[in-house]
Structures are given as structure tokens and as C-alpha cells.
Amino acid sequence: MQFLRNKTWELTELPKGKSVLGVKWVYKTKLHSNGEVDKNKAGLVVKGYKQKFGVDYEEIFTPITRLETVRLLLSLAAQKGWQVHQMDVKSSFLNGFLEEEVYVEQPPGYVKN
Template identity: 55%
Template sequence: MHEELENFERNHVWDLVEPPPNCRPIGTKWVFKNKQGEDGMVVRNKARLVAQGFYQKEGIDYEETFAPVARLEAIRILLAFAASKGFKLQQMDVKSTFLNGFIEEEVYVRQPPGFESARFPDRVSKLRKALYGPKQAPRAWYARLKSFCSSPGL
């Protein structure tokens, strides 16, 4: 959990602020997962902090959520075409994907359970970047990826 919160700090995901009037902060929740090796033994315990985006209301808390997704058939066609032409393909994995997308709307979340600020227990976190859970997180990540992929020299 500490590693996840350090990742948030390093990526400047949020600012701890006084809740504005009529603020509707979203709750947060810890989700735990065990990563297993090929032999089935647990090699790492992971904790991810997620926002409870299912509490968000369309038209009030967010407007747009669309982010394109490639269909499996399209990926297969791309791979077959590349193989037939002898093209080299590369792939990448982005760690903490959604933490790289900038949130346009004002989104406030409650402090993580068990990690509330002792000095400011009544404050909320205003998101600068997306985290897992808010409805607009996939769109924010896609906008960042699109900007990167269309930058000169790529």
C-alpha cells in the first residue's frame, strides 16, 4: 500500500484540499491481488487504490467517457499482415497506466482508508491525474497516449 501511495506522490496524482461547497467526494477502496509465478507460488502481493466511480453521476460528475478499444479481430489482422510482410512489431506495457492521464473535470476523492492525514482529516484529494475507478479515467489515459503517439519524432 505504501508503494502505491508513493507512486501517487511521484506522479503528482492529487492535492489535499479543503472540500469546496457542494463537493461530492468519491470514496476510495483498496484492492489486493497476489501475483503468481509459473509454478503457482505467490511471488508478490499487490495493492491498488481505486476510486468508487460507480457513485459518479453522468452530467454532474463527468461528461465524456469514450476511449477507443481495438477489437480482437483487428489485432489478429494486424499481426497476420505484419507477419506476411516481414514487419517487426513492438509492444509496450505502461506501469500504473491511468496515473499518466490528466483529468479535465474537477474530481474529488476521500482520503485512502487507513492513510488519512492526521493534520487534515477533513480534507479531500483533488485529482490532477486519473486513477483506477473514475468514469473518465480511460478517456484521460487515451488522450495522453494519443498526444504522445502523435508527437513529432515518434
């Protein structure tokens, strides 16, 4: 699991005055074009709707690349003879840094005292 491998979190006691965010599992079935099941996927998401702006967080940022930007960079690379590498980051959010402390409950089915 990427969370453990990247040391993204640690189990701790909830300090006084801090609130905890709940989590839930989200399941999705990926299908082939003919309708057959390709694979089942599961993801753990935080119920962030309980957070309050200005109390629990100050800003929201989601890095998104526009297709026009990708085309521009590829055309520059072709003109300049640059090498282009591709990579797929499935867990890029694990590499971000938070200034705030965030407390999340243990996922359902995960119990460690």
C-alpha cells in the same frame, strides 16, 4: 508510487458545493500453477458508484484493443517490414486528461494534514 511520481494529484480542501468520492483498498493473491503464493497485490480504487451521470461526468470511455486489431497490425508490419515494439502500461489511466475536477478522499492509512 506512480501517483506521486507522475504528479497526478494534490492535497487540497474540498470546495463548497463539491462532493468527495470514497476509496477502498482491494487485495489479491496471485498463485503459481501449483497453488503456492506467487505475490500479494494491492490496488486503490475509487467508489465511483456515488457519481451521477450528467452531474459528475458526461461520458465513459475505456480504451480496449481487440485481438483482431492486433493480428491485423502485426500482419501489416510483417508485410511492410515495419519494426514492432511491445510495452506494458500498468498505469495508463494516470496519463489521461480530465476536464472535470474530481475530489477523492485520502486513502485509509494515509494521513497528511
